[in-house]
Amino acid sequence: IRNGGKSDSVNGHKSGSNQSPSLKSDLISPTMFNLKTLKLKTKQQELLIRVTILCLVYVLAFITRLFSVLRYESMIHEFDPCFNYRTTLFLTQKGFYGFWNWFDSESWYPLGRIIGDTLYPGLMVTAALMYWTLRFLRFAVHIREVCVLGAPFFASNTTLVAYFFGKEIGDLGFRGRPCGSCTDSDLPWLHLEIRSYDNEGVAIFALLLTFYLFVKAVNTGSLAWALASAFGYFYMVSAWGGYVFIINLVPLYVMVLLITGRYSMRLYVAYNCMYVLGMLLAMQIRFVGFQHVQSGEHMAAMGVFFLLQVFYFLDWVKHMLSDTKLFQAFLRITVTTAVVVGVVALGALQLGISHHGRAASTLLLDPTYAKDHIPIIASVSEHQPTAWSSFMFDFHSLLFLFPAGLYFCFKRLSDATIFLVMYGLTSMYFAGVMVRLILVATPAVCLISAIAVSATIKNLTRLVRAKNKVPSTGSSKGASSTKSSSKASLDQSLPFQRNGAIALLVGAFYLLSKYATHCTWVTSEAYSSPSIVLAARGAYGNRVIFYDYREAYFWLRQNTPPDAKVMSWWDYGYQITAMGNRTVIVDNNTWNNTHIATVGRAMSSYEDEAYEIMRSLDVDYVLVVFGGVTGYSSDDINKFLWMVRIGGGVFPVIKEPDYLVNGEYRVDKGAAPKMLNCLMYKLSYYRFGELMTEYGKPPGYDRARGVEIGNKDVKLEYLEEVFTTSNWIVRIYKVKPPNNRW
Amino acid sequence: MWCADTCTCRFVTLFGFEQVAYMAIVGSFPFNSFLSGVLSCIGTAVLAVCLRIQVNKENKEFKDLPPERAFADFVFCNLVLHLVIMNFLG
Numbered sequence: 052i053r054n055g056g057k058s059d060s061v062n063g064h065k066s067g068s069n070q071s072p073s074l075k076s077d078l079i080s081p082t083m084f085n086l087k088t089l090k091l092k093t094k095q096q097e098l099l100i101r102v103t104i105l106c107l108v109y110v111l112a113f114i115t116r117l118f119s120v121l122r123y124e125s126m127i128h129e130f131d132p133c134f135n136y137r138t139t140l141f142l143t144q145k146g147f148y149g150f151w152n153w154f155d156s157e158s159w160y161p162l163g164r165i166i167g168d169t170l171y172p173g174l175m176v177t178a179a180l181m182y183w184t185l186r187f188l189r190f191a192v193h194i195r196e197v198c199v200l201g202a203p204f205f206a207s208n209t210t211l212v213a214y215f216f217g218k219e220i221g222d223l224g225f226r227g228r229p230c231g232s233c234t235d236s237d238l239p240w241l242h243l244e245i246r247s248y249d250n251e252g253v254a255i256f257a258l259l260l261t262f263y264l265f266v267k268a269v270n271t272g273s274l275a276w277a278l279a280s281a282f283g284y285f286y287m288v289s290a291w292g293g294y295v296f297i298i299n300l301v302p303l304y305v306m307v308l309l310i311t312g313r314y315s316m317r318l319y320v321a322y323n324c325m326y327v328l329g330m331l332l333a334m335q336i337r338f339v340g341f342q343h344v345q346s347g348e349h350m351a352a353m354g355v356f357f358l359l360q361v362f363y364f365l366d367w368v369k370h371m372l373s374d375t376k377l378f379q380a381f382l383r384i385t386v387t388t389a390v391v392v393g394v395v396a397l398g399a400l401q402l403g404i405s406h407h408g409r410a411a412s413t414l415l416l417d418p419t420y421a422k423d424h425i426p427i428i429a430s431v432s433e434h435q436p437t438a439w440s441s442f443m444f445d446f447h448s449l450l451f452l453f454p455a456g457l458y459f460c461f462k463r464l465s466d467a468t469i470f471l472v473m474y475g476l477t478s479m480y481f482a483g484v485m486v487r488l489i490l491v492a493t494p495a496v497c498l499i500s501a502i503a504v505s506a507t508i509k510n511l512t513r514l515v516r517a518k519n520k521v522p523s524t525g526s527s528k529g530a531s532s533t534k535s536s537s538k539a540s541l542d543q544s545l546p547f548q549r550n551g552a553i554a555l556l557v558g559a560f561y562l563l564s565k566y567a568t569h570c571t572w573v574t575s576e577a578y579s580s581p582s583i584v585l586a587a588r589g590a591y592g593n594r595v596i597f598y599d600y601r602e603a604y605f606w607l608r609q610n611t612p613p614d615a616k617v618m619s620w621w622d623y624g625y626q627i628t629a630m631g632n633r634t635v636i637v638d639n640n641t642w643n644n645t646h647i648a649t650v651g652r653a654m655s656s657y658e659d660e661a662y663e664i665m666r667s668l669d670v671d672y673v674l675v676v677f678g679g680v681t682g683y684s685s686d687d688i689n690k691f692l693w694m695v696r697i698g699g700g701v702f703p704v705i706k707e708p709d710y711l712v713n714g715e716y717r718v719d720k721g722a723a724p725k726m727l728n729c730l731m732y733k734l735s736y737y738r739f740g741e742l743m744t745e746y747g748k749p750p751g752y753d754r755a756r757g758v759e760i761g762n763k764d765v766k767l768e769y770l771e772e773v774f775t776t777s778n779w780i781v782r783i784y785k786v787k788p789p790n791n792r793w
Numbered sequence: 794m795w796c797a798d799t800c801t802c803r804f805v806t807l808f809g810f811e812q813v814a815y816m817a818i819v820g821s822f823p824f825n826s827f828l829s830g831v832l833s834c835i836g837t838a839v840l841a842v843c844l845r846i847q848v849n850k851e852n853k854e855f856k857d858l859p860p861e862r863a864f865a866d867f868v869f870c871n872l873v874l875h876l877v878i879m880n881f882l883g
Contacts, residue, residue, distance in 0.1 A: 272854055272858070274844075278869065278873060316847075316852055316855065319843075320843045320847065323839045324840065328870065328874060331829075331836070334881065
């Protein structure tokens with residue numbers, strides 16, 4: 052009933068509608084027959100309301116991610132989704148065997164890339180399966196629609212799983228009273244960043260599913276649920292590299308349970324089945340390979356597995372021996388042996404197993420690692436540490452509901468709430484290290500905040516209804532009626548308690564509605580702009596759309612020979628291959644640092660040195676992105692220092708201080724001479740010196756940097772300009788063949 | 794049924810150790826075959842132990858789990874385990 056009251060306010064109705072059964076029971080004479088029928092009706096009503104909320108939330112979660120589809124059109128935007136789309140298209144055209152054995156010669160020229168072995172196939176296979184199902188049902192959809200709408204669909208599914216997860220946790224803590232307010236947890240879900248066709252869209256669903264199934268397995272101790280969670284884990288491994296989080300959080304959770312004395316047979320059954328089967332299933336993905344037994348990141352799971360066997364063994368011995376003193380002695384021997392064996396094993400492992408793990412994982416434990424060692428990982432904007440403003444922007448009210456939820460979790464400690472607390476704390480730590488990982492933290496934060504909200508509202512509504520329940524103790528309020536009537540008799544001395552509770556309830560609902568508005572606004576403004584189509588406000592406040600990227604890629608597709616090779620910075624690789632249909636030198640996969648460094652070196656050298664490098668790579672066209680005319684700030688000149696750093700990391704001939712003046716990065720008259728003559732500068736500012744970009748400023752005024760450029764007279768010797776888009780955002784140059792010698 | 798379980802567990806674990814010893818002698822190529830062999834031993838042993846735990850009437854935590862359901866779970870998990878092993882053998 053409390054659940055009903057909460058849901059009414061979510062739907063914006065007055066909360067009186069659900070009090071009608073209680074009023075009815077007051078009016079009609081309380082015979083047993085009438086009460087029984089009313090009881091049935093209320094339960095059905097509760098079920099109806101719950102199902103309605105779930106459906107509404109499901110639809111809402113889907114719709115809120117359609118802003119970009121509605122505003123622009125159904126297309127793949129951003130960078131990684133282009134590659135995912137291309138692979139999905141390949142899968143639907145060539146089938147599984149073609150996909151599994153695919154060697155792509157259109158990227159990383161001249162090396163090529165073994166795509167079948169080096170990607171996480173979960174997303175593509177899911178999209179392809181959905182596509183084939185729809186086709187089987189005779190819906191003639193294009194694979195692109197499936198891809199674009201697949202992410203919102205999985206977001207809705209994630210909301211559903213979150214609801215069941217909340218129910219699983221809530222059911223045990225709230226003593227038979229279903230945690231209906233965990234539908235509340237779906238509301239905060241709406242703002243998630245899952246809006247593009249990327250691995251994370253499917254991965255977060257798989258993550259939450261695995262966690263839910265594992266918690267269910269620990270609660271029930273059934274092999275079937277543990278097997279289901281192993282399958283969930285397999286799905287997660289197939290979808291995203293972030294599966295390492297699961298394979299470390301679950302053993303950590305088991306450790307915490309063991310330390311806090313909550314070892315039980317259910318835990319043993321659940322973890323063993325999930326670990327063995329999950330590990331086996333995960334090794335079927337070729338990209339993961341044997342990492343589960345070789346890489347340092349996965350060793351925690353194995354260690355805990357053996358520890359759990361030791362616990363079981365000790366438990367069994369304790370059961371067999373009736374003498375406690377003998378058992379104590381045995382315990383001491385076993386513990387010492389176990390510790391010795393563990394230390395020896397660790398030592399042996401250090402020698403045999405690669406304990407460096409992956410760079411990204413090392414980055415999580417030591418945030419300064421990448422800056423010193425691997426510039427290419429440090430350069431990705433998604434890998435930067437998170438600022439407080441990002442947290443506030445993404446989480447809004449949840450930020451302070453989170454600690455409150457933690458408090459309530461600790462008040463009702465059970466196996467499930469311990470898991471939630473651990474998930475929340477670890478994911479928040481990682482979210483603080485890397486912006487991208489806010490995605491992983493969001494489910495935990497939502498669920499914990501939902502617990503806080505539901506506990507608060509439950510207490511408040513109990514106070515509100517306390518006075519109501521005094522005359523009708525036999526009404527259909529459930530198990531809490533006796534409790535609340537006793538509370539009511541205690542609280543009759545405070546007259547304003549009920550009013551205060553109502554005021555607080557109104558405040559809580561206002562907060563939640565404000566939060567929902569904020570989420571929708573955030574999704575609309577910040578997370579719905581496809582990066583392939585840029586929007587800006589014109590001089591009259593109207594929305595101006597820039598289609599430059601698509602213009603350039605389609606120019607490439609239509610005006611260059613099919614075997615042309617395009618050199619650009621790695622950000623645009625996927626898009627060029629997918630939309631321009633041309634071979635690229637480096638792309639977003641960034642698997643070969645030396646190759647990227649070669650491109651970086653070419654961009655930062657003088658034109659003649661760069662020409663040598665480009666000839667050695669067979670480059671025909673060069674593509675640069677330039678934001679000086681439009682004020683677009685994510686262009687190549689702003690990324691240039693990273694090109695220098697990455698190139699300099701492999702080729703010491705490129706030195707970063709050469710491009711800086713007193714440690715400052717400038718492109719105007721006071722810039723370093725090497726900067727004013729390097730290839731990137733020349734390609735970006737060719738013919739720009741004559742252009743009038745802003746009224747009242749001299750020609751050659753760079754709107755993105757806000758300065759007048761230093762070298763306006765750019766002459767190209769080995770390249771010629773072939774295409775510049777209408778707003779000068781993408782510029783394409785052709786590499787001239789070498790001069791005839793005579 | 795208890796004797797059968799204990800014997801299975803002991804045999805399977807011994808078989809696992811034997812495989813590791815063989816690998817130590819001959820070398821670990823092909824690694825996937827070795828892994829699938831060892832893990833099938835460990836997996837079967839673990840699943841048998843889980844079944845025993847669930848069916849044992851003395852365990853209070855499983856008192857409302859019917860033994861038929863436990864056995865069905867055991868069979869299904871073993872089926873999945875061996876399917877994956879067969880795929881992994883290579």
